[in-house]
Amino acid sequence: MVETVIVLFNRDLRVRDHPALAAACAEARHVVPLFVLDPAVQNRGRAGFLAESLADLRASLRDLGGDLVVRRGDPVAETVRVARDVGASAVWASGDVSAFARDRERRLARDCRTERLEFRLFPGVTVVPPGLLKPGRGDHYQVFTPYWRAWTVTRWREVVAAPEQVSLPPGVEPGVLPRVRGRPYLPGGESRVWPRLELWLRHCLTGYAAGHDDLAGDRTSRLSPYLHFGCVSPLELARLAARNEDFVRQLCWRDFYHQVTYAFPDISRRDYRPRRRDWNEDKEAADAWREGLTGLPIVDAGMRQLAAEGWMHNRARLIVASYLTKTLQIHWRTGADHFADLLLDADIANNSGNWQWVAGTGNDTRPNRTLNPIRQARKFDPEGEYVRRYVPEINSIPDKSIHEPWKLASPVPGYPAPISAVPQ
Template sequence: MGTPVLVLFTQDLRLHDHPALTAALEESETVVPLFVLEPGLLRRAARNRRAYLTEALADLRSGLRDLGGDLVLRRGDTATEVRALARETGARAVHLGGGVSRFAARREAALRATDLEVRVHPGPTIVPPGAITPAKGDHYKVFTPYWRAWEAEERRKIRTAPARVRPSEGVDPGPLPDLDAEPGGIGALSPERTRGGPTRARERLRRWIDRGLADYPDRHDDLPGAATSHLSADLRFGCLSPLEVEAAARDLPGGPEYVRQLAWRDFHHQVTAAFPEIATRDYRPRDREWRHDPEALEAWKEGRTGVPIVDAGIRQLLAEGFMHNRTRMITAAFLTRTLRVHWREGAAHFDAHLTDGDVADEYGNWQWVAGTGNDTRPNRAFNPLRQARRFDPEGEYVRRHLPELAGLPGRRAHTPWEEAEGEGTAGYPRPIADPGR
């Protein structure tokens, strides 16, 4: 049967198109899939992400058992647990997907410090970071030239799911975690959060391709229509392969416009690979003067700024662990450009609640909006009222997430302070800052 080989699952919790798993199965008949629960990461992870991870691991284990294998679960430092399992099984090599965060870099360095052969495969992007670079520099700083190079880059072959996985005999797989019941985590569990796992993810993808993709070019900013794929958490945990998603969508009506958004995701990952401090430092320092305003920040976090489109976005975040990308931009711009509160404060709140919270996408987008990131127009105007009237013209999105404004018809829901006191405005505050700024 040959020497066993380890496969370390990270942000690739699936069996379809899994380069590391495929390579391990080509190398040995005996493959030991492993996931390590890092206590430090779990303590500071959003409860929504902990819940998604719990479900994804259960689904992945079930899929591997259907193939004759199993998912080994361990807790502790990743390199330590990998080395211990290698000694237990006699494995001399470990395969894993690459990552771009500081944690992923430290993990890979620690693994390379062991006596194991470490083989890193394509990770959570379509085009790996570093595969395309500009003539000068190690990464693209502007999206449009990146997009042209990204489009032209040859794609790797999509890997089929294995037909069989032979496990190493005598290995205790370990219990599935119940992270909902364990202490730790940040934020609150959203009642309408996305449930995790590759089975649900593939069903969401099929539903999106069949029912939503064709309308994407015209409706992707339609706030009340919620006409986006809602696959962000599935891509963040690797329950879907982004390459498979691209291949499924590209040649269909609406596909090119949707694929461009996948390219934006890759763009932020290649930026983060080159600038891993993206969660803590300005990518492009602008010497902005930020305000320390705890009361305004708290009002923003709770969705009670008095600006309905901003508050509706935050309320969606709290209820679903998800927010439409358009309102992500609107809420971030209001905090950083109108209230002048530092982008790190807002990003931390998003990170505490988003199921899809990913270092590259989350912080890359926050810095883009704040004017410290990759936006070529750092002083771009972002008027929340104009945004609301354009993308929620009848106030449906606002009324859906702000029931206290349910009695206000049409666009009047966007400016309740202009209405007489009465039905639909009870208890809703006046704006804490001029929303027209």
């Protein structure tokens, strides 16, 4: 039996279906669950959710007899330092896909070799490991539908139960958790997600296909922040929701972008498919878009929901992204960076992959696709309930004009005229 193993947590803040933690508890006498607060990746918009998730994880580990050891600084240096302090012989972690995460893993593997520590990566961030599925040619799938076909016939690993006990070495100082500064719109943590998840599976999963695009009804699961921080296992969720192909297909999209990012780590900075295009550098238009003051209620409603909640309905995300990149002709990185600043669920793979898809530089097989915001609003918010919720200035407008207030005889007090030509 191994004496002591460090389990380095990153985007896997849970005890259920955590292969690295389960293996360590089964194979080692002592286990040190470790999280390092890296100043290079701190984000104020997600700080509260992260702090709550870490506090919840610590409580779960203490219930199992262990603890969450928290340190601050460079994750590689701090992990090696803790390994020396506790006399560990191994460092185990869940593998990730971004350029930042892959660099951290390479540095950690290098320093573990120097320290004669075993370094091992486990699955857990996706349903199917990102490098597992490969087409006949190339190192990854570039189009979703062939990936979906391969993904659905792949045998998934089994869900791993939470360990029965976590035995921390004696004398380890657990460290101080970050303080929760301001309550996040959604409460963070594994114990917080399960009541929400079970309720949603019971009452909303069956009608997911019919309701997930309904902006006002808001019948989406809102599980994406919990998936981003790993408070719930994507594999366990996929198994629980297996009866609804439409929902499982969304989890496959998440895996798809993770395997794209695994093969193309620069996805957040460079075009996946470079196309000759002159982007508009209109700062005033970009600021109006960020602030929800474009004069298009459906776009402004989405942007204001993002600012207020750290979340945005998926259909609204497509609308505001298409408007920024296709109507205003502003670079997709402007939008991706703003989403990364504010979204609770903004992981690099999905955020950048989806923005490039909309902009026509990514994995969409129809790169010139444009979503008309007015038609989208009429289709997915026909009564204007969604826009009234987030754009109160237009609440006095009759229903028939709610999505086109500029057509009224006089301007709407306190609400701007459209900043660009309105798509017909």
